[in-house]
Amino acid sequence: MGKKRKGDGQVTENDLDATSMRYQASAVHAIRERKQVSAPILEPEVVASRFQGKLNRPHVEENAKADTSVKQLSQFVPTNKDTTSCSKDSITIRLDDDTLTLIGQYEIWVRKGAISILGAVLYPSSAVHRVFAPSTHSLPVIRPVRNPFGPPEQPIEITILSFQCGIRLLKHVSPMFGLVWNKATDLPGDLEPDSSTISSNSIKRTYSLLKPTEGDGHTNKRPLGLVEIPDDWQALMAALISKKQVSLPTSALICGPKGSGKSTFARMLVNGLLKFRSVALLDIDPGQPEFSPPGEVSLVQVTSYNFGPSFCHPNASEHGIKLIRSHHIGATSPQDDTHNYQRCVINLFEHYKQLLKLHPLCPLVVNTAGWIQGTGLELVSDLIRQLNLTDVIYTSTSGPSEVVDSISQATEEGNTRLHFLTSQPVEAVPRSAADLRAMQTLSYFHLDEPELGHIRWNATPIDDMNTLPVHYSGSNQSIYAVQLLGPELDPEFLGQVLEGCIVGLVVVDDDAALPIPFDMIDGDVAFDQPQDSTPSASYHNLHSPLPRTPEQIPYIPSTAHLTPPLSPTHSHSIGQAYIRAIDTESHIFHLITPVPHATFTSLHKEQKKLVLVRGSLDTPTWAYKEGLFKQMRHHHALEKEGLGEGREWAKEDTKRWAEGRPWVSAEGRRKGERVKKVRKDLGRKKTKR
Numbered sequence: 001m002g003k004k005r006k007g008d009g010q011v012t013e014n015d016l017d018a019t020s021m022r023y024q025a026s027a028v029h030a031i032r033e034r035k036q037v038s039a040p041i042l043e044p045e046v047v048a049s050r051f052q053g054k055l056n057r058p059h060v061e062e063n064a065k066a067d068t069s070v071k072q073l074s075q076f077v078p079t080n081k082d083t084t085s086c087s088k089d090s091i092t093i094r095l096d097d098d099t100l101t102l103i104g105q106y107e108i109w110v111r112k113g114a115i116s117i118l119g120a121v122l123y124p125s126s127a128v129h130r131v132f133a134p135s136t137h138s139l140p141v142i143r144p145v146r147n148p149f150g151p152p153e154q155p156i157e158i159t160i161l162s163f164q165c166g167i168r169l170l171k172h173v174s175p176m177f178g179l180v181w182n183k184a185t186d187l188p189g190d191l192e193p194d195s196s197t198i199s200s201n202s203i204k205r206t207y208s209l210l211k212p213t214e215g216d217g218h219t220n221k222r223p224l225g226l227v228e229i230p231d232d233w234q235a236l237m238a239a240l241i242s243k244k245q246v247s248l249p250t251s252a253l254i255c256g257p258k259g260s261g262k263s264t265f266a267r268m269l270v271n272g273l274l275k276f277r278s279v280a281l282l283d284i285d286p287g288q289p290e291f292s293p294p295g296e297v298s299l300v301q302v303t304s305y306n307f308g309p310s311f312c313h314p315n316a317s318e319h320g321i322k323l324i325r326s327h328h329i330g331a332t333s334p335q336d337d338t339h340n341y342q343r344c345v346i347n348l349f350e351h352y353k354q355l356l357k358l359h360p361l362c363p364l365v366v367n368t369a370g371w372i373q374g375t376g377l378e379l380v381s382d383l384i385r386q387l388n389l390t391d392v393i394y395t396s397t398s399g400p401s402e403v404v405d406s407i408s409q410a411t412e413e414g415n416t417r418l419h420f421l422t423s424q425p426v427e428a429v430p431r432s433a434a435d436l437r438a439m440q441t442l443s444y445f446h447l448d449e450p451e452l453g454h455i456r457w458n459a460t461p462i463d464d465m466n467t468l469p470v471h472y473s474g475s476n477q478s479i480y481a482v483q484l485l486g487p488e489l490d491p492e493f494l495g496q497v498l499e500g501c502i503v504g505l506v507v508v509d510d511d512a513a514l515p516i517p518f519d520m521i522d523g524d525v526a527f528d529q530p531q532d533s534t535p536s537a538s539y540h541n542l543h544s545p546l547p548r549t550p551e552q553i554p555y556i557p558s559t560a561h562l563t564p565p566l567s568p569t570h571s572h573s574i575g576q577a578y579i580r581a582i583d584t585e586s587h588i589f590h591l592i593t594p595v596p597h598a599t600f601t602s603l604h605k606e607q608k609k610l611v612l613v614r615g616s617l618d619t620p621t622w623a624y625k626e627g628l629f630k631q632m633r634h635h636h637a638l639e640k641e642g643l644g645e646g647r648e649w650a651k652e653d654t655k656r657w658a659e660g661r662p663w664v665s666a667e668g669r670r671k672g673e674r675v676k677k678v679r680k681d682l683g684r685k686k687t688k689r
Contacts, residue, residue: 073139073210073224074101089162089205094155100142101226104182104207105132105167106160113156114147118227119237119268120305121145130163130454132308133207134180136431136439138225138264138424140307162206167312169459170446172633173626176431176439179222182208222430227264230422237265240391241272248390249276249356251364255380255407256395258370258433261424263288263310265395266367271305273363278303280324280352280362284345285369287332287437291316291323293444293576294437295504295617297341298326299348301355301362311436314444315575315594319453325351328504328573329565330485330615332437334369337485338379340565347568349387377406384410391417395424434618441502442622445578447594461626467580467590468597473552474587478600480508480609481546481554485565486616488558491549498553498579500624502617505574505595506566508609513570514556551584556611566611574599577612578623628657 075098078091085092093100095115108115108129110122118140122129124147133139144156171177182205210224240250252269254262266281267290273279283290284297290310291300304320306313316323327344334341352364366387372380384392384407392411394404397420411418431439448456472479482498483506489497508514546554556563577593589612603610635653638644 072212073226074099074141074212076100076209077212078209084157085159090159091209092157092159094157095142095144096156097144099144101139101210102131102142102160102182102207103133103135103139103210103224104205105130105163105165106205106207107131107163108142109159109161111157111159113150113154113158114145115156115158116143116145117141118271118305118307120271120274120307122305123147123149128161129305129307132167132312134309134312135222135224136180136311136436137309138227139210140227160207160209164206165451165454166448166457166459167443168206170442170457172459173446173461173630174439174442174622175629176435176442176622182206228424229268230424232421233265233268233424236393236419236421237269237272240269241275249361249363250391251366251387251389252391252393253366253368253384253387253389254393254395255368255372256370256393256421256423257372259423260370260395261421262367262370262395263290264424265393265421266290266365267306270302270365271307273365274302274305276361276363278359278362280355280364282345282348282352282364282366284341284348285367286329286334286341287369287433288440290367291318291321292326293441294332295330295502295576295615296326296328296573297344297348298573299324299351299355301359311440311443313455314440315447315455317447317450317594318455324348324355326573327568327571328506328576328613328615330504330613330617332617333371334379335371335375336616337565338375340568342379342382344568345383346386372403377403381406381410384416385414389414389416391419393419393421395421397422437618438620438622441618441620444576444594445592445623459630461630462578462580462592462623463627465580465592467592468577468600469583469588469590470600472554472587472589473548477587478604478610479554479589480611481556482612482614483556483566484558484563484614486563488561488563491547491555494549494555495551495553495582495584498612498614499582500579500620501614502576502578502620504613504615505577505593506571506611506613507574507603508566508611509570509572511570513566551582552587553582566613571611578620579612628654631657 076093076095077098078093082094082096083091084094092111095113108117108122108131109127110124112124114121114123116122117131131140142158146152147154168177168181171180240252243250250273254266254269256262263285270279270281279302281290281300281302282298283292283300286295286297288294288310289296289298290306291313292298293314298316300316301322301324302320303322304318306321313321325348327347329337329341329344331337356362366383366389368380368383369376392407394407408418410416443457445462446457446459448458450456470478472482482494482503484494484497547557548554575593575595577591577595579589580592581590582588583590600610631653632649635644635649639646639648
């Protein structure tokens with residue numbers, strides 16, 4: 001084993017290799033024997049350098065019984081003694097050895113000392129970092145750590161500030177965003193505001209400091225959990241972060257079962273690796289992507305910390321987040337088309353290698369989907385062999401053995417280190433996976449214009465938003481074609497299927513993107529070349545006429561009753577759009593999308609081909625009911641203030657709202673009930689704008 005230089009706080013390549021190999025061998029054996037194994041502590045000073053201070057409570061083992069004791073949410077209790085200032089929207093406090101947990105949205109400014117949060121260590125500076133801590137996810141914990149750049153006994157002083165971005169207003173258009181943030185509470189504890197003009201009753205911050213066991217006043221209505229950092233997580237992160245990026249930067253793939261903490265560990269690892277100034281995140285989980293709506297896989301360059309779940313940054317427009325390339329796969333799981341999914345991932349990895357030419361020390365973190373059984377296991381194993389990784393991290397120590405065997409073999413063939421981590425304990429699941437996907441998609445479509453590099457949201461219902469009219473035919477045609485992935489559909493029903501659905505916005509870079517034979521005999525199409533082969537005369541030319549529906553919508557025809565996706569080598573995604581209506585007389589799609597209008601204008605001027613790709617994404621039922629939910633909330637608010645008609649919301653009110661909205665059925669409801677049924681009526685007439 002290589003020796004560590006004294007005093008440099010670094011782990012050598014030999015240290016990491018040898019320790020990982022020992023742990024890998026013992027872990028594989030233990031899993032096959034259905035035993036738990038403890039992670040190694042590589043170097044005590046390595047862990048201390050990043051995570052000094054009070055460690056977490058012992059983590060809950062995967063098969064342990066549920067803890068029925070009262071959970072300690074935070075150790076810090078604010079008093080006038082440790083509070084240096086307190087205003088209407090901010091509080092400055094001193095931390096000793098106590099941890100601090102907040103719920104809500106806040107900005108944190110480190111004035112003295114140092115703290116750790118979600119894998120990042122923050123030192124005194126003028127930088128202010130935004131944190132999103134909703135109740136839908138485990139709450140991040142602020143921990144005091146030693147500041148190697150300051151006096152040994154320097155106190156820790158931080159300022160917490162409120163900020164507005166509009167995300168809290170989404171509760172007005174969807175019940176999914178109810179009880180997500182902090183309750184509008186008074187000052188914590190017995191604190192008094194600095195100014196006599198500010199009463200404690202008027203202070204309603206966008207965050208709340210949690211009391212040790214009582215929460216923020218909503219705890220009895222929703223479970224609250226904390227981000228747990230088991231000891232083996234700390235040890236591995238410290239080792240990977242401390243490893244010198246010499247000839248080959250760290251490239252770590254994180255895989256494991258669903259709900260095992262893959263996304264949390266990936267987020268923390270990216271934050272820690274930012275010591276190298278930038279990190280590439282290869283996000284290949286289309287169900288819960290980090291910086292895009294569901295249905296996308298992407299490569300993102302990260303240069304700023306990420307302190308929030310994915311629905312708080314549903315695209316890469318935030319300052320410090322740069323989208324390198326993205327592909328729309330039109331599904332929330334790779335299983336719909338594993339071949340295309342794998343090609344998309346390989347293409348993104350090729351772009352990472354191009355990024356390395358500009359940033360030679362840029363590490364890579366790969367966050368995978370939770371599909372590790374059957375074909376999913378084969379897919380992950382193949383990717384491990386193809387991506388030339390330095391590390392693979394499996395977030396479970398309980399097998400199954402066939403998964404461990406396959407991943408172990410793949411890492412051995414690629415001379416890749418394999419690490420096993422305990423799954424992150426999930427204490428409460430207030431939202432299902434489908435709910436979180438819907439929240440992330442809704443958040444994406446409610447994005448507003450950024451402000452000072454920060455994303456913002458608006459709570460205007462989809463039905464009331466201004467649409468972006470885009471021509472699909474005529475002299476101003478901007479949409480080259482529509483593509484329906486999967487089984488063949490009669491073109492007569494294409495317009496009806498598209499209206500009210502979410503589509504991917506895919507830009508075609510060159511002719512090789514569409515492997516469609518130019519010659520069609522009796523409408524039959526046959527493929528005789530690989531997807532990414534060099535285009536020949538027998539392949540479809542982008543300037544050749546495409547078939548059209550009776551409404552003149554151009555579409556990419558299917559073959560063998562299936563429509564294959566565009567080549568990821570010759571196309572890329574720029575986002576998603578919601579087709580609110582189709583004007584068949586003017587040949588216009590009315591789109592709702594956060595993609596800037598200038599992007600469409602630029603594509604049109606450059607004569608780029610834009611394809612609307614319809615896959616198998618979740619039906620956006622939330623979009624169909626936003627207007628009704630906002631009207632119902634407004635009605636109840638007026639009644640509560642005594643300004644209404646003196647009656648509850650009735651069935652007739654819902655029926656009046658549902659008239660003219662073909663996707664919503666207003667049948668079979670009792671007085672005061674919400675919309676009971678949402679449907680897509682494929683036999684309806686076209687809506688015209």
